[in-house]
Structures are given as structure tokens and as C-alpha cells.
Amino acid sequence: MGVTAASSCASVVAMIGSLAGCTAPSHPPDVRDAAPEIDDVRVPIPAADPSFVDMVSPELRLEPGHEAIYCYYLDNPIGRFGSDHIEARQGMGGHHIGFRHASTHQPSGTFADCTSDQETRQLGDLFVGNDLPAGWATEIPADAQFVLEMHYINAGELPLLARDVIRIHRLPDAQITKWLHAMHLKIYDLVIGPGETTLAFTCTVPEDLALYTFWGHQHALGKRQQIDVTPPGSALYSLYDVTWGMGALVQGSNAEPVMLTAGSQIDVTCTWSPAGTVLRFPDEMCAFGGFVEGVEFSCAPPSRMP
Structure with missing residues (x-):
């Protein structure tokens, strides 16, 4: 298989926390200077901010010469709201990252290959403009299940390790003058x-x-x-x-x-x-x-x- 879904972002955060304060072991020069065995293009996990709803994908491993579209499903954690922009962050090798919603809900946290058209047909679209006039916002329904769609192409010689992030900015209803x-x-x-x-x-x-x-x-x-x-x-x-x-x-x-x-x-x-x-x-x-x-x-x- 050319693609592997690695551990979830939550476990990654927990693992990083458990290692905090540890001292990195020293390595002999031949190990320290060895060529990398993987191309790590993971996007850093952002600090929590109450003005954003964050989607942090699990890790995706893609072998050289392979291409895949993966989808990460997340239930709407805050109910109906309006968004005036998103921040989409994707690593090198990424073809596109999309913010969509599931027509057929999956268990929240599902991370699955959605390369085939049959999988993609089950997704709707949640466009959020980054250049909307002040006070304009896209409506995000309370029952929408968010989907982070990430498309990667590994044209390199090393396995690629990816993790993408979408930050959905919340605009208070009182500030919204037009819903899109x-x-x-x-x-x-x-x-x-x-x-x-x-x-x-x-x-x-x-x-x-x-x-x-x-x-x-x-x-x-x-x-x-x-x-x-x-x-x-x-x-x-x-x-x-x-x-x-x-x-x-x-x-x-x-x-x-x-x-x-x-x-x-x-x-x-x-x-x-x-x-x-x-x-x-x-x-x-x-x-x-x-x-x-x-x-x-x-x-x-x-x-x-x-």
C-alpha cells in the first residue's frame, strides 16, 4: 500500500507532552549525519484560540510515486455559527486542501481514503471566503459534519509524512450583516x-x-x-x-x-x-x-x- 494513516493528532499531542523536558540522546556522527529516511511536511499544531474552530488531521504517510485524497471527519463542536474566513495550512507536496461537509455522516474522527469518485460524491461544500466584505459570513449549520479533504502527490524519493490544518474563524452573529x-x-x-x-x-x-x-x-x-x-x-x-x-x-x-x-x-x-x-x-x-x-x-x- 502506498498510503498509511498514522496515529491521531490527539495521541501525537499526548506523546509530545510526555516527552517534554527530555534530553535528546547524543548520536555518533555517522547516525547524526545520515540522510533522512522520510520527508516530514507536517503542519505544526496551532495553539488553541476560542475565536477559531480547528481541524487537525491525523498523520498521513505516502510512499514515493503515490497520490491520494484523504478525508478527516469531525462533528461540529459548537453548533450553528458564521465564518468570515478560514486559514488552510498544507505541507509541501500538497495539491489542495478543502473544507467540506459529509452528506452521509461518519464516526467523528474518521480518517479515510476518499480518492474515488464514489467517496467524493458523499461530500458537500463549505466554502468560506477570505476576501469577503466586513460583516459577511458563510453560514455553518449546527448539524454539519466537517470534512478536511487533503490531496497529496509524492513525486520525491522518500516516503512523505503529512498533517494538515484548517482553522475556521468564528464571527459573532451580532457582527454579521449578510449570510452566504x-x-x-x-x-x-x-x-x-x-x-x-x-x-x-x-x-x-x-x-x-x-x-x-x-x-x-x-x-x-x-x-x-x-x-x-x-x-x-x-x-x-x-x-x-x-x-x-x-x-x-x-x-x-x-x-x-x-x-x-x-x-x-x-x-x-x-x-x-x-x-x-x-x-x-x-x-x-x-x-x-x-x-x-x-x-x-x-x-x-x-x-x-x-
Whole structure:
């Protein structure tokens, strides 16, 4: 196996505490100067702060040449609250770290491989913006089970030891003037290559929403991403059309939101350059996200050829 979930962060803290004050043993030069046997990229555990809810993942060991997405599940420890930003900390070798929630709850403290699309389909999204206007916050429901999603690729020659941290900042209700939710539209069944490939999918707006900042997401072979909106009884219009690597990925405005009418069809189309081989999720992705005023808008339908 290329991946090992090591001891939990609690046991690590306990072990560190029990060793406090010990004197490090001396080693002969040949041991002291020996080459490292592991690439330790663990993020330090932060000091407790009542203004943050902290998620500290257990340790993940990843062998050379391996890639994995792991998910750490944690019950909401404080009930409903609003958050105006998060601090996501990931070590070298990390591809991404995500703050999500479980559609199907797992025992709190579960740390499991969620690389497959079937596992990932069980996760919703808890976006928290780091550049929101003062007084704006994302609502975190009381019954939400938090998921820290960590994606690592070990391209080195040594085993990699990782531990990631997400700090969720709490904003008191009295200071919140606007509540936001996540919009995340994506596909998991994509198959691209070996030549240029275009796939599309459609999602329906569940109720009237105000869309503020929004962005597309593809990986290295991404070439173009188009978002078209067709309101009920109205003509199609283009919301987002980006040549990957050239256009601004984050668009929209906190001052002038795009109004999405209930029942509108949102068509997401992604094009990839020739891959030379066949690639699937998570090697490549096609997603569209943003912040909305209204209900959470999450959608993961089957893809189609446009």
C-alpha cells in the first residue's frame, strides 16, 4: 500500500507532552549525519484560540510515486455559527486542501481514503471566503459534519509524512450583516483524452439566488471553460468564458451580484488539450464555484458530449 494513516493528532499531542523536558540522546556522527529516511511536511499544531474552530488531521504517510485524497471527519463542536474566513495550512507536496461537509455522516474522527469518485460524491461544500466584505459570513449549520479533504502527490524519493490544518474563524452573529452559502457545480465521471476532449453538464438553480464572486476549476490540461445561463422563458447568456491560463479565473462582484432565477439552467462546458493518454477524476477536473445569498447550491450530474 502506498498510503498509511498514522496515529491521531490527539495521541501525537499526548506523546509530545510526555516527552517534554527530555534530553535528546547524543548520536555518533555517522547516525547524526545520515540522510533522512522520510520527508516530514507536517503542519505544526496551532495553539488553541476560542475565536477559531480547528481541524487537525491525523498523520498521513505516502510512499514515493503515490497520490491520494484523504478525508478527516469531525462533528461540529459548537453548533450553528458564521465564518468570515478560514486559514488552510498544507505541507509541501500538497495539491489542495478543502473544507467540506459529509452528506452521509461518519464516526467523528474518521480518517479515510476518499480518492474515488464514489467517496467524493458523499461530500458537500463549505466554502468560506477570505476576501469577503466586513460583516459577511458563510453560514455553518449546527448539524454539519466537517470534512478536511487533503490531496497529496509524492513525486520525491522518500516516503512523505503529512498533517494538515484548517482553522475556521468564528464571527459573532451580532457582527454579521449578510449570510452566504456555497455554490459548487462539478462532475466526477469525466474521462478525457487521448486527444482534445470537451465535456458538458447542466444544473438547475433551486431558488432565486444572488451570485457574488465565482470561479472555474480545471487542472494542467485545461484549455477553456464556458458557463452559460438560460433563465426560464428567456434567452441564453454567457456568464463565464475563460481560456485557461490566460483569463481571470475569479470573476463577479461583491457590489453587483448576478441574479439567478429559480429554474434557470446553468450549462458548464470544459475543454482539455490532448492528453496523450486517458485521464479521469481527480487527475483532471471540471467545476464551477462561487458564493450565493440564498440556499446552498451543489450539483454533480453525469457529464455529456456537448
